[in-house]
Amino acid sequence: MTPPVRVTQSAPPAADGDAPTRAPHPRLAVRRSLARLSVRPRSIAILIAVPLLAVIAGVAGWIMDWHLGVDIAVYRAGALTLLNGDPLYDSNTLSTEPYWALLPFTYPPSAALIFVPLAFLPLEVAWGVLTAVSLLAMALVIRVAIGSLPKPVEGGPRWWASPARSTLVFSLVFLGLEPVWRTIFLGQINLILMAMIVLDILVVTQRNSRFGGVLVGVASAVKLLPIIFVAHLVFTGRWKDAGRALGTFVVLQGLMFAIVPHDAYRYWTYTLPDTGRIGPIHWAGNQSLNGMFNRLSDLAPWASNAALGVSALLAIPAVWLMLKFHRKGQNLAALLVTAFFVLLASPVSWSHHWVWAVPLIVLLVSRLPATTPATAWKRWLGAVAVLGVFVSCVLLILPNGRNIELHWKTWQIILGNAYILMPLILAVVLVVRWRLQKRAAATEPGHHVDATLGA
Numbered sequence: 001m002t003p004p005v006r007v008t009q010s011a012p013p014a015a016d017g018d019a020p021t022r023a024p025h026p027r028l029a030v031r032r033s034l035a036r037l038s039v040r041p042r043s044i045a046i047l048i049a050v051p052l053l054a055v056i057a058g059v060a061g062w063i064m065d066w067h068l069g070v071d072i073a074v075y076r077a078g079a080l081t082l083l084n085g086d087p088l089y090d091s092n093t094l095s096t097e098p099y100w101a102l103l104p105f106t107y108p109p110s111a112a113l114i115f116v117p118l119a120f121l122p123l124e125v126a127w128g129v130l131t132a133v134s135l136l137a138m139a140l141v142i143r144v145a146i147g148s149l150p151k152p153v154e155g156g157p158r159w160w161a162s163p164a165r166s167t168l169v170f171s172l173v174f175l176g177l178e179p180v181w182r183t184i185f186l187g188q189i190n191l192i193l194m195a196m197i198v199l200d201i202l203v204v205t206q207r208n209s210r211f212g213g214v215l216v217g218v219a220s221a222v223k224l225l226p227i228i229f230v231a232h233l234v235f236t237g238r239w240k241d242a243g244r245a246l247g248t249f250v251v252l253q254g255l256m257f258a259i260v261p262h263d264a265y266r267y268w269t270y271t272l273p274d275t276g277r278i279g280p281i282h283w284a285g286n287q288s289l290n291g292m293f294n295r296l297s298d299l300a301p302w303a304s305n306a307a308l309g310v311s312a313l314l315a316i317p318a319v320w321l322m323l324k325f326h327r328k329g330q331n332l333a334a335l336l337v338t339a340f341f342v343l344l345a346s347p348v349s350w351s352h353h354w355v356w357a358v359p360l361i362v363l364l365v366s367r368l369p370a371t372t373p374a375t376a377w378k379r380w381l382g383a384v385a386v387l388g389v390f391v392s393c394v395l396l397i398l399p400n401g402r403n404i405e406l407h408w409k410t411w412q413i414i415l416g417n418a419y420i421l422m423p424l425i426l427a428v429v430l431v432v433r434w435r436l437q438k439r440a441a442a443t444e445p446g447h448h449v450d451a452t453l454g455a
Contacts, residue, residue, distance in 0.1 A: 046168050047139065050175070051132035054184075058128015069127035069187025073101035076126055078112040079119040081105070088112060088263045089271045098123065104277050109256040109263045110221040127187045134184060137195035138174065138358060143167045145359040148202050148332040149366050174358050177390045182352040190355045193219045194339075197229055198359065201335055205233065205241045213241035217248025224272075225346055232338040235319060236326050275304075278348050284400035287419035288349035295405045296413070304347070311345035321427060336360055340423040354419050357390045382426070389418050 061068045080096040081088055088094070088109060093102040105112070118126045146163045174180050183190045196215040205212035213233060219226040227249060233242035257264040275281060281304075282294040290307040297303040318341040325334035339356040343349045364383040368376070394415050398408070408416055 046172075050172075051135045054131035054135065055125075055128040058125045058131070061124035061127065062122045066124060067098070067100050068124045069130070069185075070101045070103070071189075072118065072127050072130055072187025073098055073123055074103050074105060075107075075111075075115045075187070075189070076118040076121075076123055077101075078105045078107065079115040079117075082109070082112040082260065082263075083116065083119055087266075088260070089266045092277070106271070106278050107223060108221060108253070109260055109267055110252040111223070113252075113256065113259075114218070114222055130187055130189070130192075131184050134189070134191040135171070137192045138180065138355075139167055139171045141191070141195050141198050141359055142170045142174075142362055144198050144202050145332055145362040146366075149363070150330070170358075170362060174361070177355075177357055178393050178395070179352050179354040179357055179390060183355055186352060188352050189222065190352055193222060193226060194355050194358070197226055197339075198335070200241075200245075201229065201232065202331055205238050206331070211244075212238065213243070213245035214248050216241075216245040217252070220245070220249045221252040225342055228342045228345075229338060232322070232335065235323060236334065275347050281348060282403070282405055284395050284398060284405050284416050285351050286348050287343070287351050287354060287395075287417070288346050289344050289420065290347045291349070292417045292420050295408070295416070298406050307347075314341065314344065317427070321431070332359060332363055336363065337427075344420060344423065349419075351395050351419060354390070357386070361387055361390075382429070386422060386426070389422050392418075394418055 058068065060066070074094075074097065077094040077096040078088060081094050084096070086095065088105050092104045094105055097103070118130070121129060143163060146166060180191070182188075196219045200213065200215035204215065213230075216226055216229045216233070220230075227246075230242045230245045230249075233239075233245060253264065271277060279286075281291055282299055283291070284295075288307070289310055290304055293303040293307040293310075294300075297306075318337055322334045322337040322341075325331075325337060336356065336359060340360075343354060343356065346353075361383065364379075364386060368379050368383060395418075398412055398416050400416075405416065414421070
C-alpha cells in the first residue's frame with residue numbers, strides 16, 4: 001500500500017493524467033475563518049439567524065402543539081424507550097411515539113443511546129435544536145469543502161471573495177436543495193452525519209490525529225451505511241484511522257449488547273435483514289439501484305439481487321476513480337466518489353440521504369472560472385444540471401405512491417431516477433474527457449492536460 005497523500009494543491013499532471021502530486025497538505029483554516037467572522041457583525045448575524053429561527057420555531061411549535069419532524073419523533077421515542085427499559089424492535093411502533101408519527105425504529109440500538117439528549121427536550125424544541133445543529137453542520141461541510149480545494153494559481157481566477165463569505169452564501173442557497181430542506185422538514189440527521197464524515201476524513205485524519213476515524217465510527221453507529229467509509233480509509237492508506245473507526249463502531253455495539261442484550265441481538269438477527277421494515281423499497285423516494293431495479297421490474301423477486309450484483313461491479317470503477325483523485329491530492333473529489341457509490345449501492349437511499357449534493361456542487365462551482373470562453377459552457381452546463389436535479393423537486397412532482405411508480409412512462413422513469421443517473425452520467429463524462437485529453441496530449445507535444453473534476 002502506498003503511503004497516503006496529504007495534499008490539496010494540484011501541480012500540473014503528466015500527460016497521461018495519472019501522475020500523483022506531492023505538495024504538503026496545509027491545515028484547513030476553519031479557526032481563522034471563525035476569527036475573521038468574529039469581527040464582522042453582519043456575517044455573524046447571517047450565520048446564526050437561520051439556526052436561531054429554527055430554535056424559535058421549535059419553541060413556538062411546542063407552545064402551539066405543531067407536528068414538527070416525523071423522523072426526530074422516532075429518534076426521540078427510541079431514546080425514551082431505551083431509558084424506560086422497553087424493547088425497541090418487538091413491535092412496529094413505540095409506545096413513546098406521538099400518534100402522528102407511528103413508525104418502526106429501524107436504527108441500531110447504539111443510535112438510541114446517542115439520541116438520549118433528545119429525550120430531555122420537548123419534541124418540537126428538539127426539532128428546532130436538531131435543525132439548528134444541522135444548518136451549522138452544513139456550513140461546516142461547505143467550509144471544509146472550500147478549504148480542501150486546490151488553491152488557484154497565483155494571479156489566476158478566484159471563485160470566492162473569501163472562504164467565510166462564500167460559506168455563508170452557499171449555506172443560504174443550499175436551503176433550496178430538496179435533500180437539504182427535506183432533511184430539515186423531517187427532522188433527519190443526514191447533514192450532521194455528513195459533517196462528521198467530512199470533518200473526520202478531510203481534516204482530522206489529514207492531521208494525523210489520534211482521534212482520526214472516531215467520528216466515522218460514531219456516524220456508523222447511528223446509521224450503518226457510513227461504515228463503508230472505513231474501506232475508503234483503508235484504500236487511501238489510512239490503516240490506523242480505519243482501525244479506530246471500526247473499533248469505535250464495535251465498542252459501541254458491544255456496549256449495547258451489555259446494556260440491552262435482547263434489543264442488540266434482535267436488531268442484528270431479525271430487524272436488520274427485514275428491509276420491508278424501512279418502507280416500500282420501490283417508492284420513488286428510494287433513489288438507490290435497488291429501488292430503481294424494483295421499480296423497473298415490477299417488484300420481481302430477482303430485482304434486489306440484480307441491484308446487489310450491479311453494485312458489486314460498480315465498486316471496481318468506483319475504487320479506481322476514487323484512488324485516481326486521491327493520488328492527485330484531490331481528497332474532496334475522492335471522498336465524493338465513495339459517498340455517491342454508497343448512495344447507489346445502499347438497499348435504501350431516501351432522497352433526503354442525498355445531502356452529499358452540497359459538497360459536490362461546491363466542487364463543481366469552484367471549477368467554473370478555470371476555463372476558456374470556448375469551453376465555459378460545458379462546465380456551466382454540468383454545474384447547472386446537477387443543481388437543477390436537486391432543486392427541481394421532480395420526485396414530488398411525479399405521480400408516486402400506491403405502486404404508481406411501477407407503471408411510469410419512459411420519460412417518468414428517467415426523471416424518477418434522476419438522483420441515481422446523475423453521478424453515473426457525471427462519472428462517464430469525466431472518464432470520457434480524460435481519455436480524450438490523454439489522446440490529445442499524445443498527439444500534440446506540449447499540450448497541457450487539466451484532468452481535475454470538471455476539466
